[in-house]
Amino acid sequence: MPAVGRIKIRVPHSIARGQVIPVEVLVTHPMETGLRKGKDGKVIPAYFINNVDIYYGSDRITHCDWTIAVSANPFMTFYVKAEKAAPIKIVYKDNKGGVYEQAVQINPS
Protein backbone atom coordinates (compact mmCIF):
# COMPACT_ATOMS: atom_id res chain seq x y z
CA MET A 1 0.00 0.00 0.00
CA PRO A 2 1.19 3.54 -0.56
CA ALA A 3 2.41 4.43 2.90
CA VAL A 4 2.76 7.99 4.13
CA GLY A 5 5.92 9.10 5.84
CA ARG A 6 8.52 6.73 4.42
CA ILE A 7 11.90 8.36 4.62
CA LYS A 8 15.09 7.84 2.67
CA ILE A 9 18.28 9.57 3.81
CA ARG A 10 21.45 9.66 1.76
CA VAL A 11 24.89 10.69 3.03
CA PRO A 12 28.35 10.27 1.41
CA HIS A 13 30.04 6.89 1.83
CA SER A 14 33.32 8.07 3.32
CA ILE A 15 33.41 11.19 5.47
CA ALA A 16 36.49 12.98 6.77
CA ARG A 17 36.35 14.69 10.17
CA GLY A 18 35.39 18.32 9.79
CA GLN A 19 34.11 17.85 6.24
CA VAL A 20 30.92 19.61 5.21
CA ILE A 21 28.63 16.87 3.92
CA PRO A 22 25.35 17.08 2.02
CA VAL A 23 22.46 15.17 3.57
CA GLU A 24 19.65 14.37 1.14
CA VAL A 25 16.26 13.41 2.50
CA LEU A 26 13.17 12.20 0.68
CA VAL A 27 9.84 11.62 2.41
CA THR A 28 6.55 10.38 0.97
CA HIS A 29 3.60 12.55 1.86
CA PRO A 30 0.59 13.73 -0.17
CA MET A 31 1.03 17.36 1.07
CA GLU A 32 -2.62 18.13 0.31
CA THR A 33 -3.20 21.87 0.35
CA GLY A 34 -6.83 21.98 1.44
CA LEU A 35 -7.63 24.17 -1.56
CA ARG A 36 -8.35 21.45 -4.08
CA LYS A 37 -11.66 19.77 -4.76
CA GLY A 38 -12.11 16.06 -5.34
CA LYS A 39 -14.22 14.36 -7.98
CA ASP A 40 -17.31 14.62 -5.77
CA GLY A 41 -16.94 18.41 -5.64
CA LYS A 42 -16.01 18.49 -1.98
CA VAL A 43 -12.85 20.11 -0.67
CA ILE A 44 -10.06 17.64 0.09
CA PRO A 45 -8.98 18.43 3.66
CA ALA A 46 -5.52 19.88 4.21
CA TYR A 47 -2.88 17.32 5.06
CA PHE A 48 0.70 18.45 5.02
CA ILE A 49 3.97 18.42 6.94
CA ASN A 50 4.33 21.66 8.88
CA ASN A 51 7.18 20.94 11.20
CA VAL A 52 10.66 19.53 10.51
CA ASP A 53 13.32 19.06 13.17
CA ILE A 54 16.85 17.92 12.45
CA TYR A 55 19.06 16.58 15.22
CA TYR A 56 22.78 15.81 15.15
CA GLY A 57 23.45 13.70 18.18
CA SER A 58 21.55 15.37 21.01
CA ASP A 59 21.59 18.87 19.47
CA ARG A 60 18.78 20.20 17.37
CA ILE A 61 20.75 21.76 14.54
CA THR A 62 17.89 23.21 12.53
CA HIS A 63 14.17 23.54 12.30
CA CYS A 64 11.82 24.23 9.38
CA ASP A 65 8.25 25.47 9.29
CA TRP A 66 6.64 24.19 6.13
CA THR A 67 3.38 25.28 4.58
CA ILE A 68 1.12 24.05 1.80
CA ALA A 69 3.51 25.52 -0.76
CA VAL A 70 5.85 22.54 -0.46
CA SER A 71 5.33 19.87 -3.11
CA ALA A 72 4.10 16.32 -2.64
CA ASN A 73 6.81 13.82 -1.65
CA PRO A 74 9.21 16.59 -0.57
CA PHE A 75 12.93 16.29 -1.07
CA MET A 76 15.47 18.47 0.70
CA THR A 77 19.21 18.80 0.98
CA PHE A 78 21.09 20.40 3.84
CA TYR A 79 24.76 20.61 4.78
CA VAL A 80 26.32 19.50 8.05
CA LYS A 81 29.88 19.82 9.31
CA ALA A 82 30.76 16.27 10.39
CA GLU A 83 32.60 16.82 13.66
CA LYS A 84 31.53 13.88 15.76
CA ALA A 85 30.34 10.31 15.38
CA ALA A 86 26.64 10.64 16.03
CA PRO A 87 23.34 9.94 14.30
CA ILE A 88 21.58 12.56 12.22
CA LYS A 89 17.88 12.29 12.98
CA ILE A 90 15.07 13.90 11.01
CA VAL A 91 11.60 14.27 12.51
CA TYR A 92 8.62 15.28 10.39
CA LYS A 93 5.33 16.29 11.98
CA ASP A 94 2.16 16.88 9.98
CA ASN A 95 -1.01 18.80 10.73
CA LYS A 96 -2.96 15.63 11.54
CA GLY A 97 -0.57 14.62 14.30
CA GLY A 98 1.53 12.15 12.37
CA VAL A 99 5.19 11.91 13.40
CA TYR A 100 7.69 10.30 11.06
CA GLU A 101 11.35 9.98 11.90
CA GLN A 102 14.48 8.25 10.76
CA ALA A 103 18.15 8.43 11.70
CA VAL A 104 21.40 7.75 9.91
CA GLN A 105 24.73 7.17 11.64
CA ILE A 106 27.62 9.48 10.72
CA ASN A 107 31.09 8.10 11.35
CA PRO A 108 33.75 10.62 10.31
CA SER A 109 37.24 9.13 10.15
Next chain:
Amino acid sequence: MSRLGRVLVMLVCAFGALTAGAWRYALAADEAAPQIKEYKPNISAREYEKRYNAVYGKYTEQMAEEGNPADFMLDDGKDLFSKVEGSAGKSCASCHGANGEKLKGAAAGFPKYDPATKGINTVALQINRCREDHMGAAPLKYESYDQLALDLYVKSLSNGVPIKVSIDGPARPFYEAGKAYYYKRHGQFNFSCALCHVKYSGHMMRANLLSNNRHHADHWPSYRLKWAGTGSLQRRFRGCNKNVRQKPLPFECETYRDLQLYLTYQANGLPIQVPGFKM
Protein backbone atom coordinates in the same frame (compact mmCIF):
# COMPACT_ATOMS: atom_id res chain seq x y z
CA MET B 1 -24.01 8.15 -90.51
CA SER B 2 -25.86 11.18 -89.44
CA ARG B 3 -24.22 13.94 -87.53
CA LEU B 4 -26.19 13.03 -84.43
CA GLY B 5 -24.97 9.45 -84.64
CA ARG B 6 -21.34 10.57 -84.79
CA VAL B 7 -21.80 12.70 -81.71
CA LEU B 8 -23.41 9.78 -79.90
CA VAL B 9 -20.52 7.45 -80.73
CA MET B 10 -18.04 10.04 -79.55
CA LEU B 11 -19.94 10.49 -76.32
CA VAL B 12 -20.02 6.74 -75.68
CA CYS B 13 -16.28 6.48 -76.33
CA ALA B 14 -15.55 9.41 -74.03
CA PHE B 15 -17.75 7.90 -71.30
CA GLY B 16 -16.04 4.55 -71.66
CA ALA B 17 -12.60 6.11 -71.37
CA LEU B 18 -13.70 8.11 -68.36
CA THR B 19 -15.17 5.13 -66.51
CA ALA B 20 -12.11 3.02 -67.28
CA GLY B 21 -9.91 5.74 -65.87
CA ALA B 22 -12.09 6.13 -62.82
CA TRP B 23 -12.05 2.39 -62.26
CA ARG B 24 -8.28 2.28 -62.48
CA TYR B 25 -8.11 5.18 -60.05
CA ALA B 26 -10.47 3.42 -57.64
CA LEU B 27 -8.37 0.26 -57.81
CA ALA B 28 -5.22 2.21 -57.00
CA ALA B 29 -6.98 3.85 -54.06
CA ASP B 30 -8.06 0.43 -52.78
CA GLU B 31 -4.53 -0.88 -52.93
CA ALA B 32 -3.22 2.17 -51.11
CA ALA B 33 -5.91 2.12 -48.40
CA PRO B 34 -4.14 -0.09 -45.82
CA GLN B 35 -0.92 1.87 -46.25
CA ILE B 36 -0.84 4.72 -43.75
CA LYS B 37 1.01 7.76 -44.93
CA GLU B 38 3.60 8.39 -42.28
CA TYR B 39 4.39 11.91 -41.21
CA LYS B 40 7.86 13.28 -41.38
CA PRO B 41 9.06 15.37 -38.44
CA ASN B 42 9.14 19.06 -39.25
CA ILE B 43 12.54 19.49 -37.65
CA SER B 44 15.67 17.36 -37.60
CA ALA B 45 16.62 15.15 -34.66
CA ARG B 46 19.53 17.46 -33.85
CA GLU B 47 17.33 20.53 -33.77
CA TYR B 48 14.87 18.65 -31.53
CA GLU B 49 17.65 17.79 -29.09
CA LYS B 50 18.68 21.43 -28.99
CA ARG B 51 15.17 22.66 -28.29
CA TYR B 52 14.57 19.98 -25.68
CA ASN B 53 17.69 20.98 -23.78
CA ALA B 54 16.74 24.65 -24.04
CA VAL B 55 13.33 24.00 -22.45
CA TYR B 56 13.94 21.19 -19.95
CA GLY B 57 17.72 21.02 -19.57
CA LYS B 58 18.86 18.32 -17.20
CA TYR B 59 16.40 19.16 -14.42
CA THR B 60 14.38 15.96 -14.45
CA GLU B 61 17.49 13.79 -14.68
CA GLN B 62 18.98 15.65 -11.75
CA MET B 63 15.81 15.27 -9.69
CA ALA B 64 15.65 11.57 -10.49
CA GLU B 65 19.23 11.13 -9.30
CA GLU B 66 18.58 13.01 -6.09
CA GLY B 67 15.70 10.82 -5.10
CA ASN B 68 12.92 9.18 -7.04
CA PRO B 69 9.83 8.56 -4.87
CA ALA B 70 9.09 5.50 -7.01
CA ASP B 71 12.06 3.78 -5.32
CA PHE B 72 9.80 3.05 -2.36
CA MET B 73 7.42 1.29 -4.70
CA LEU B 74 10.31 -0.70 -6.13
CA ASP B 75 11.18 -1.95 -2.64
CA ASP B 76 7.56 -3.00 -2.10
CA GLY B 77 7.59 -4.80 -5.43
CA LYS B 78 10.62 -6.78 -4.33
CA ASP B 79 8.77 -7.90 -1.20
CA LEU B 80 5.68 -8.83 -3.23
CA PHE B 81 7.80 -10.90 -5.61
CA SER B 82 8.64 -13.38 -2.85
CA LYS B 83 5.27 -13.23 -1.07
CA VAL B 84 3.40 -16.55 -1.19
CA GLU B 85 -0.18 -16.17 -2.43
CA GLY B 86 -2.94 -18.33 -3.84
CA SER B 87 -3.99 -21.97 -3.62
CA ALA B 88 -0.80 -23.43 -5.12
CA GLY B 89 1.28 -22.05 -2.24
CA LYS B 90 3.76 -20.43 -4.55
CA SER B 91 5.24 -16.99 -5.03
CA CYS B 92 6.79 -15.45 -8.14
CA ALA B 93 10.19 -16.28 -6.68
CA SER B 94 9.51 -20.04 -6.48
CA CYS B 95 9.58 -20.30 -10.30
CA HIS B 96 11.70 -17.31 -11.32
CA GLY B 97 14.52 -17.49 -8.77
CA ALA B 98 14.93 -15.78 -5.43
CA ASN B 99 15.79 -12.36 -6.78
CA GLY B 100 14.24 -12.92 -10.17
CA GLU B 101 17.50 -14.20 -11.70
CA LYS B 102 15.63 -15.99 -14.49
CA LEU B 103 13.76 -12.82 -15.46
CA LYS B 104 16.85 -10.73 -16.18
CA GLY B 105 16.34 -9.16 -19.61
CA ALA B 106 12.91 -10.76 -20.04
CA ALA B 107 11.01 -7.48 -20.08
CA ALA B 108 13.06 -6.21 -23.04
CA GLY B 109 11.07 -8.41 -25.42
CA PHE B 110 7.65 -7.21 -24.21
CA PRO B 111 5.02 -6.49 -25.48
CA LYS B 112 5.03 -9.56 -27.71
CA TYR B 113 2.66 -11.85 -29.53
CA ASP B 114 1.21 -14.64 -27.45
CA PRO B 115 -0.12 -17.66 -29.37
CA ALA B 116 -2.29 -18.78 -26.44
CA THR B 117 -4.53 -15.72 -26.54
CA LYS B 118 -3.80 -14.74 -30.15
CA GLY B 119 -3.07 -11.23 -29.02
CA ILE B 120 -0.39 -8.94 -27.68
CA ASN B 121 0.93 -9.69 -24.22
CA THR B 122 2.26 -6.99 -21.93
CA VAL B 123 4.24 -7.48 -18.73
CA ALA B 124 1.25 -6.50 -16.58
CA LEU B 125 -0.99 -8.99 -18.39
CA GLN B 126 1.64 -11.73 -18.12
CA ILE B 127 1.98 -11.21 -14.36
CA ASN B 128 -1.75 -11.56 -13.89
CA ARG B 129 -1.92 -14.64 -16.09
CA CYS B 130 0.95 -16.21 -14.12
CA ARG B 131 -0.92 -15.51 -10.90
CA GLU B 132 -4.08 -17.18 -12.17
CA ASP B 133 -2.54 -20.17 -13.96
CA HIS B 134 0.42 -21.08 -11.78
CA MET B 135 -0.22 -19.54 -8.36
CA GLY B 136 -3.99 -19.90 -8.16
CA ALA B 137 -4.24 -16.34 -6.92
CA ALA B 138 -6.67 -13.62 -7.86
CA PRO B 139 -5.44 -11.26 -10.59
CA LEU B 140 -4.34 -7.85 -9.41
CA LYS B 141 -6.45 -4.86 -10.32
CA TYR B 142 -4.73 -2.81 -13.00
CA GLU B 143 -3.14 0.40 -11.82
CA SER B 144 -3.54 -0.62 -8.18
CA TYR B 145 -0.49 -0.07 -5.98
CA ASP B 146 0.49 -3.75 -5.73
CA GLN B 147 0.10 -4.35 -9.45
CA LEU B 148 2.29 -1.36 -10.30
CA ALA B 149 4.88 -2.35 -7.72
CA LEU B 150 5.18 -5.87 -9.12
CA ASP B 151 5.25 -4.59 -12.70
CA LEU B 152 7.94 -2.09 -11.73
CA TYR B 153 10.07 -4.71 -10.00
CA VAL B 154 9.86 -7.20 -12.88
CA LYS B 155 10.81 -4.50 -15.38
CA SER B 156 13.62 -3.20 -13.18
CA LEU B 157 15.30 -6.63 -13.48
CA SER B 158 15.95 -5.73 -17.14
CA ASN B 159 17.31 -2.26 -16.42
CA GLY B 160 19.99 -1.35 -18.92
CA VAL B 161 19.01 -4.08 -21.38
CA PRO B 162 18.21 -2.65 -24.84
CA ILE B 163 14.57 -2.96 -25.85
CA LYS B 164 14.16 -5.62 -28.53
CA VAL B 165 10.55 -5.86 -29.67
CA SER B 166 9.78 -8.04 -32.65
CA ILE B 167 7.00 -7.20 -35.09
CA ASP B 168 7.67 -10.06 -37.47
CA GLY B 169 5.22 -12.82 -38.26
CA PRO B 170 1.98 -12.96 -36.27
CA ALA B 171 2.70 -9.71 -34.38
CA ARG B 172 2.62 -7.71 -37.60
CA PRO B 173 -1.19 -7.13 -37.84
CA PHE B 174 -1.24 -5.95 -34.24
CA TYR B 175 1.59 -3.54 -34.94
CA GLU B 176 -0.35 -2.22 -37.94
CA ALA B 177 -3.47 -1.84 -35.78
CA GLY B 178 -1.48 0.12 -33.23
CA LYS B 179 -0.07 2.30 -35.96
CA ALA B 180 -3.55 2.89 -37.38
CA TYR B 181 -4.71 4.06 -33.96
CA TYR B 182 -1.65 6.27 -33.67
CA TYR B 183 -2.44 7.99 -36.97
CA LYS B 184 -6.21 8.17 -36.56
CA ARG B 185 -7.74 11.44 -35.43
CA HIS B 186 -9.61 11.30 -32.15
CA GLY B 187 -11.81 13.29 -29.88
CA GLN B 188 -13.51 16.63 -30.02
CA PHE B 189 -10.24 18.35 -30.84
CA ASN B 190 -9.62 15.97 -33.74
CA PHE B 191 -5.99 15.24 -32.94
CA SER B 192 -4.05 12.13 -33.74
CA CYS B 193 -1.14 10.98 -31.60
CA ALA B 194 1.18 11.26 -34.59
CA LEU B 195 0.25 14.83 -35.32
CA CYS B 196 1.82 16.09 -32.09
CA HIS B 197 4.48 13.48 -31.49
CA VAL B 198 5.78 12.95 -35.01
CA LYS B 199 4.94 15.86 -37.24
CA TYR B 200 5.06 18.75 -34.78
CA SER B 201 7.44 17.26 -32.22
CA GLY B 202 9.85 19.93 -31.07
CA HIS B 203 7.30 22.71 -31.47
CA MET B 204 5.78 24.45 -28.49
CA MET B 205 2.17 23.80 -27.54
CA ARG B 206 1.59 26.74 -25.22
CA ALA B 207 4.16 26.17 -22.46
CA ASN B 208 4.93 22.54 -23.34
CA LEU B 209 7.41 21.17 -25.79
CA LEU B 210 5.82 18.41 -27.85
CA SER B 211 8.02 15.40 -27.30
CA ASN B 212 9.27 12.94 -29.86
CA ASN B 213 7.88 9.41 -29.65
CA ARG B 214 11.34 7.81 -29.63
CA HIS B 215 11.61 8.00 -25.83
CA HIS B 216 7.97 7.44 -24.94
CA ALA B 217 7.97 3.79 -23.94
CA ASP B 218 11.34 3.03 -22.34
CA HIS B 219 10.83 4.22 -18.75
CA TRP B 220 7.40 3.09 -17.53
CA PRO B 221 6.11 2.76 -14.81
CA SER B 222 7.33 6.26 -14.03
CA TYR B 223 7.02 8.75 -11.25
CA ARG B 224 5.31 11.82 -12.65
CA LEU B 225 5.38 15.19 -10.93
CA LYS B 226 1.95 16.06 -12.33
CA TRP B 227 0.38 12.96 -10.78
CA ALA B 228 2.52 13.19 -7.65
CA GLY B 229 2.60 9.44 -7.99
CA THR B 230 3.66 6.49 -10.07
CA GLY B 231 1.65 5.26 -13.03
CA SER B 232 1.90 3.10 -16.10
CA LEU B 233 2.15 3.94 -19.79
CA GLN B 234 -1.53 3.12 -20.22
CA ARG B 235 -2.47 5.67 -17.59
CA ARG B 236 -0.55 8.15 -19.70
CA PHE B 237 -2.51 7.03 -22.78
CA ARG B 238 -5.72 7.72 -20.90
CA GLY B 239 -4.46 11.15 -19.91
CA CYS B 240 -3.62 11.95 -23.53
CA ASN B 241 -7.05 10.75 -24.64
CA LYS B 242 -8.72 13.02 -22.12
CA ASN B 243 -6.59 15.94 -23.32
CA VAL B 244 -8.10 15.68 -26.80
CA ARG B 245 -11.59 15.25 -25.29
CA GLN B 246 -11.88 11.59 -26.14
CA LYS B 247 -13.38 9.01 -23.84
CA PRO B 248 -10.47 7.00 -22.42
CA LEU B 249 -10.38 3.23 -22.93
CA PRO B 250 -10.04 0.65 -20.14
CA PHE B 251 -6.62 -0.58 -18.99
CA GLU B 252 -5.04 -3.45 -20.93
CA CYS B 253 -7.72 -3.39 -23.62
CA GLU B 254 -6.72 -4.66 -27.04
CA THR B 255 -6.27 -1.20 -28.56
CA TYR B 256 -3.97 0.02 -25.82
CA ARG B 257 -1.88 -3.13 -26.03
CA ASP B 258 -1.47 -2.69 -29.79
CA LEU B 259 -0.59 0.95 -29.24
CA GLN B 260 1.95 -0.05 -26.61
CA LEU B 261 3.53 -2.45 -29.08
CA TYR B 262 3.76 0.31 -31.68
CA LEU B 263 5.31 2.78 -29.26
CA THR B 264 7.74 0.28 -27.76
CA TYR B 265 8.89 -0.62 -31.25
CA GLN B 266 9.78 3.04 -31.77
CA ALA B 267 12.04 2.77 -28.71
CA ASN B 268 13.86 -0.33 -29.98
CA GLY B 269 17.53 -0.29 -29.07
CA LEU B 270 17.17 2.08 -26.13
CA PRO B 271 17.98 0.69 -22.67
CA ILE B 272 15.12 0.11 -20.24
CA GLN B 273 15.29 2.61 -17.37
CA VAL B 274 12.68 2.10 -14.67
CA PRO B 275 11.45 3.75 -12.56
CA GLY B 276 11.42 6.84 -14.74
CA PHE B 277 11.03 10.38 -13.54
CA LYS B 278 9.01 12.77 -15.66
CA MET B 279 7.43 16.19 -15.50
